[in-house]
Amino acid sequence: MENKTSLKIRNLVKYFHEPETFQVLKGVSFEVKKGEFLSIVGKSGSGKSTLLYVLSTMDTDYEGTLQINGDLLTGKTQNQLAAFRNEHIGFVFQFHYLLPEFSCLQNVMLPALKLGKYSTKEIEHKAYESLRLLDIEGQALKSANKLSGGQQQRVAIARALINNPSIIMTDEPTGNLDSKNTEAVLDIFRGLAKENGQTIICVTHDKDFANNTDRTIEMADGLII
Numbered sequence: 001m002e003n004k005t006s007l008k009i010r011n012l013v014k015y016f017h018e019p020e021t022f023q024v025l026k027g028v029s030f031e032v033k034k035g036e037f038l039s040i041v042g043k044s045g046s047g048k049s050t051l052l053y054v055l056s057t058m059d060t061d062y063e064g065t066l067q068i069n070g071d072l073l074t075g076k077t078q079n080q081l082a083a084f085r086n087e088h089i090g091f092v093f094q095f096h097y098l099l100p101e102f103s104c105l106q107n108v109m110l111p112a113l114k115l116g117k118y119s120t121k122e123i124e125h126k127a128y129e130s131l132r133l134l135d136i137e138g139q140a141l142k143s144a145n146k147l148s149g150g151q152q153q154r155v156a157i158a159r160a161l162i163n164n165p166s167i168i169m170t171d172e173p174t175g176n177l178d179s180k181n182t183e184a185v186l187d188i189f190r191g192l193a194k195e196n197g198q199t200i201i202c203v204t205h206d207k208d209f210a211n212n213t214d215r216t217i218e219m220a221d222g223l224i225i
């Protein structure tokens with residue numbers, strides 16, 4: 001593992017104001033190294049998803065600072081953040097689920113089409129590479145809603161990889177998977193971290209999964225313990 005910092009947060013504080021003011025993050029600081037596979041665990045309601053949402057740059061309503069690959073992202077405009085995310089972050093989030101009527105190939109191609117850097121032909125080629133890496137290229141032309149949960153999860157990971165992001169963020173990546181598929185996802189993430197130097201940040205309830213990552217951060221009541 002290289003000793004470069006991939007992500008750094010300092011004194012992250014966040015409040016929700018509905019139905020009443022409530023401090024959900026109470027001063028969270030940590031760093032993640034490039035190529036590190038990090039899990040974030042903690043009881044329900046401890047603030048894990050809220051934290052991940054801030055790290056993903058999608059939530060900008062916080063105090064403190066967020067840096068990714070040395071870039072200070074705190075204070076950037078929504079347009080700047082959207083461009084940054086497309087290029088640097090791959091997401092496997094439940095609310096980013098696959099478009100059911102689209103083929104797996106089309107689903108995987110979408111983030112690269114949005115980035116607008118490559119021709120459709122090149123993107124299709126990259127999408128096939130990504131699907132192959134996840135051992136799911138045989139399903140490329142099927143609609144996403146015709147796949148099993150485990151297969152859909154692989155396609156979602158393939159989609160997160162298409163722009164070759166330096167960081168992959170996921171919320172409950174194995175939430176609906178059986179132990180065989182969980183093991184497969186774990187292997188994929190480990191490989192991406194070790195072989196490609198991609199940083200992986202996972203929020204998970206699965207203790208076994210967390211025990212197989214490089215490092216685990218535990219949250220309780222808006223703080224790291």
Ligand SMILES: Nc1ncnc2c1ncn2[C@@H]1O[C@H](COP(=O)(O)OP(=O)(O)OP(=O)(O)O)[C@@H](O)[C@H]1O
Binds near residue numbers: 017024044050051
């Ligand atoms: N939009 C919101 N408005 C107000 N309160 C919220 C909002 N989103 C989350 N919360 C509250 O913030 C706290 C932390 O929520 P969060 O979803 O980050 O927890 P979590 O650790 O990810 O939980 P889980 O493991 O159940 O997903 C909870 O008490 C939750 O009810």
